[in-house]
Amino acid sequence: METGFLPRGRFQELLAVLHRSGYRCLGPQVRDGAIVYAAISVAEDLPRGARDHQAAGHYRIEQTASPRYFGWANGPQALKPLVFAPQEVLWRARRQADGGLELHQEMPPAERLAVIGVRACDLAALALQDRHFLGAAGDDPHYAARRAELFLVAVHCSDPSDVCFCVSTGDGPQASSGFDLALCELDSGFIVESGSDRGAVVAAELKLEAVGADARAAAARQADAARTRQHRSLPGRDLRAVLFANLEHPRWGEVAGRCLACGNCTSVCPTCFCHASVETPALDGGASVHARAWDSCFSQGHSYIHGLTVRSDTRTRYRQWLTHKLGSWHGQFGRSGCVGCGRCISWCPVGIDITEEAAAVCTGAADE
Amino acid sequence: MNELLLPHEAEVAECVRESPTVFTLRLRFRDSVRHGRYRFAPGQFNMLYLYGVGEVPISIVSDPLDDTLFDHTIRAVGRVTRGLAQLRAGDRLGIRGPYGRGWPLPQAQGRDVMIITGGLGCAPAVSVINYVMRRRENFGELIIMQGVKHADDLIWAERYRRWSTLAHTQVLVAADVGSALWPWHVGHVTDLFARARIDAHKSIVMMCGPEGMMRIAADLLRARGVSESAIWLSMERSMQCAVGHCGHCQIGGKFVCTDGPVFNYAEIRDLLSVRGL
Numbered sequence: 001m002e003t004g005f006l007p008r009g010r011f012q013e014l015l016a017v018l019h020r021s022g023y024r025c026l027g028p029q030v031r032d033g034a035i036v037y038a039a040i041s042v043a044e045d046l047p048r049g050a051r052d053h054q055a056a057g058h059y060r061i062e063q064t065a066s067p068r069y070f071g072w073a074n075g076p077q078a079l080k081p082l083v084f085a086p087q088e089v090l091w092r093a094r095r096q097a098d099g100g101l102e103l104h105q106e107m108p109p110a111e112r113l114a115v116i117g118v119r120a121c122d123l124a125a126l127a128l129q130d131r132h133f134l135g136a137a138g139d140d141p142h143y144a145a146r147r148a149e150l151f152l153v154a155v156h157c158s159d160p161s162d163v164c165f166c167v168s169t170g171d172g173p174q175a176s177s178g179f180d181l182a183l184c185e186l187d188s189g190f191i192v193e194s195g196s197d198r199g200a201v202v203a204a205e206l207k208l209e210a211v212g213a214d215a216r217a218a219a220a221r222q223a224d225a226a227r228t229r230q231h232r233s234l235p236g237r238d239l240r241a242v243l244f245a246n247l248e249h250p251r252w253g254e255v256a257g258r259c260l261a262c263g264n265c266t267s268v269c270p271t272c273f274c275h276a277s278v279e280t281p282a283l284d285g286g287a288s289v290h291a292r293a294w295d296s297c298f299s300q301g302h303s304y305i306h307g308l309t310v311r312s313d314t315r316t317r318y319r320q321w322l323t324h325k326l327g328s329w330h331g332q333f334g335r336s337g338c339v340g341c342g343r344c345i346s347w348c349p350v351g352i353d354i355t356e357e358a359a360a361v362c363t364g365a366a367d368e
Numbered sequence: 369m370n371e372l373l374l375p376h377e378a379e380v381a382e383c384v385r386e387s388p389t390v391f392t393l394r395l396r397f398r399d400s401v402r403h404g405r406y407r408f409a410p411g412q413f414n415m416l417y418l419y420g421v422g423e424v425p426i427s428i429v430s431d432p433l434d435d436t437l438f439d440h441t442i443r444a445v446g447r448v449t450r451g452l453a454q455l456r457a458g459d460r461l462g463i464r465g466p467y468g469r470g471w472p473l474p475q476a477q478g479r480d481v482m483i484i485t486g487g488l489g490c491a492p493a494v495s496v497i498n499y500v501m502r503r504r505e506n507f508g509e510l511i512i513m514q515g516v517k518h519a520d521d522l523i524w525a526e527r528y529r530r531w532s533t534l535a536h537t538q539v540l541v542a543a544d545v546g547s548a549l550w551p552w553h554v555g556h557v558t559d560l561f562a563r564a565r566i567d568a569h570k571s572i573v574m575m576c577g578p579e580g581m582m583r584i585a586a587d588l589l590r591a592r593g594v595s596e597s598a599i600w601l602s603m604e605r606s607m608q609c610a611v612g613h614c615g616h617c618q619i620g621g622k623f624v625c626t627d628g629p630v631f632n633y634a635e636i637r638d639l640l641s642v643r644g645l
Contacts, residue, residue, distance in 0.1 A: 091374050093419055093462065100398070101419055101460045105374045137612035137626055141370040244620065247642050274615030277608045281420035288420040295615070302616060305606050306445045316644030320618075328621030 003200070004208025005215060007189040008067065011043045017205045023114035023151055028075070030061055035075030037082070037115060047072065054161035054342065057351030070117055070185045073161035076347055078122040078270030079115065083146045084129060087278070087293040090142065094287045107145055114151040118179065120172030121341040123154060125270030127178055131333050132273050151198065154179035158222050160230050163342030165355060168233035171339040173226040184219045191219055232355045234326065235362045237336060242362045243327040247319065251360045256315035258350050263296030265344035266321065271337045274302065297321050326358055372611060375417040375462030376402055380455045381437050386523040390488065391453050392429070392441045395463065408432055410495035411470030411602060411630045415610050416440065416452060417462030424448045425607040425625070427492035428466060431499060441491040467610040468629050471496050471574050472600055480508040480570045484585050486515045486557060486577025492602050493576050494524065497531070511564055513540045515557025515581065519547035538565055557581065561588045568593030576602040583640050586633055599633035619645055
């Protein structure tokens with residue numbers, strides 16, 4: 001629901017209202033040459049004028065004179081680390097003098113967190129992680145605790161990168177649901193929409209101005225340009241049948257010759273959910289910590305069972321990743337596991353492009 | 369509080385040596401109320417937590433109506449299972465479960481039951497054999513086929529011998545490598561199909577063992593006229609959470625821990641024939 005216009009000079013008021021409502025604010029910042037989400041308290045913390053240049057195996061930030069805070073596509077993080085922590089203690093065991101075991105669940109600290117500058121692809125990915133961790137198998141208590149107090153301020157993507165293909169997956173560049181507030185950034189300021197009751201409360205406190213016809217027209221032009229700028233695409237939305245009909249396609253062996261099985265793609269993927277159990281006993285033997293940590297289907301240990309590694313080579317591991325992401329997700333979650341964010345393409349050290357590999361297997365593009 | 373992943377303290381009542389590397393832990397929850405409430409179906413599994421080392425998924429082999437103890441038969445092969453092998457009566461461990469879909473026992477009522485297992489695959493299936501034995505009038509013929517790599521690997525030899533003396537029960541055991549006084553077949557268990565008294569239309573088949581063995585057995589069963597819907601398999605994959613979240617146990621789109629571990633053959637047929645899936 002469109003609620004009004006926030007001039008650029010008043011952006012600080014949004015942060016102030018969120019702080020007053022008890023939220024710690026995270027927003028985009030340039031750190032170590034990339035956009036990351038980190039704590040912000042003033043608008044000046046935002047990456048004004050930053051522009052990202054992304055290509056297969058390539059990510060660079062350029063500083064421009066633009067007044068805009070959100071004139072970039074994305075960084076390696078999505079919302080995933082905020083709700084599905086990279087490493088997290090699940091429970092602790094303590095051994096008593098008589099040999100008895102005390103087992104206690106450990107919960108993350110309750111914190112109200114507002115994230116500024118969330119992209120449409122990241123909201124789509126969060127909806128998928130919600131379906132996984134809050135799904136049929138039962139709510140994951142740690143995910144649920146982190147998710148409950150998350151306030152999301154989306155910003156429609158005005159400058160997709162060269163690797164973005166959210167138009168192809170149907171997830172962007174405009175945020176359409178899953179946010180509390182959504183902003184459309186123009187040079188002069190922001191058109192603000194609310195997407196939830198608590199978003200509407202914050203918007204009301206902002207005492208927004210009316211949206212002018214010029215601003216509305218500029219927003220529409222910008223959205224069209226963001227859409228048409230994307231040139232990558234997947235060869236269809238539901239590739240399950242064609243991928244599983246091509247499990248012995250020669251392309252799997254060919255891509256395995258380039259893939260380093262490093263797991264960068266699964267780390268930056270906003271929907272990958274695999275995680276491993278990690279047990280750390282105390283040196284004095286009196287206690288032990290049971291945690292989980294992000295795992296990757298590219299690792300040797302991922303498919304290990306009593307002396308046997310089911311997926312023993314990179315060919316079968318890459319095949320697992322792609323057939324799961326673009327194929328079996330449909331059966332598990334009713335849609336593809338790819339939201340078109342392009343991160344796996346940029347952060348792949350050898351520049352493997354998921355859209356190119358999918359096309360090669362699904363349409364025979366590799367044979368031509 | 370939602371304690372989806374938290375184990376509960378259990379105690380070893382007895383540790384039974386089955387072979388040099390295979391042992392059975394007989395367990396009870398320390399909390400008697402929890403123990404009284406605990407229910408499982410044959411074919412389901414628990415997560416066993418060894419203090420300071422970690423968790424492993426292990427099938428439950430005891431009878432579901434035995435409310436005194438529940439049993440896990442385990443081969444000492446990895447970090448956790450070698451540690452579990454050191455436990456003695458009175459020692460504590462953590463248990464959460466039961467998890468997964470068990471054997472289709474309601475569908476088996478009144479039918480011939482065929483159990484085909486390889487190696488320690490006999491453990492998840494022995495609960496079915498015991499289940500049938502205790503309710504013998506509810507089932508038709510019972511055919512038990514078990515294969516091992518080496519004659520010395522056969523656990524529960526006395527049980528197989530005893531079962532083979534019972535009426536309406538056929539026992540066919542094979543070892544790839546025999547030994548002196550080995551009374552059974554030397555070769556693959558699938559060699560014994562010609563001798564199995566299979567009534568294709570009355571049978572329900574439950575299999576657990578190496579995927580190659582189950583694939584060949586399924587082909588032989590189909591050739592004998594057994595329908596796909598009457599063939600059930602228990603699958604094995606890495607399982608670290610047991611609730612369908614950690615992603616390790618996937619075969620194609622199936623989560624073995626929650627969709628299985630017992631699958632109908634028709635559900636898994638196409639995936640079973642692909643290496644490294």
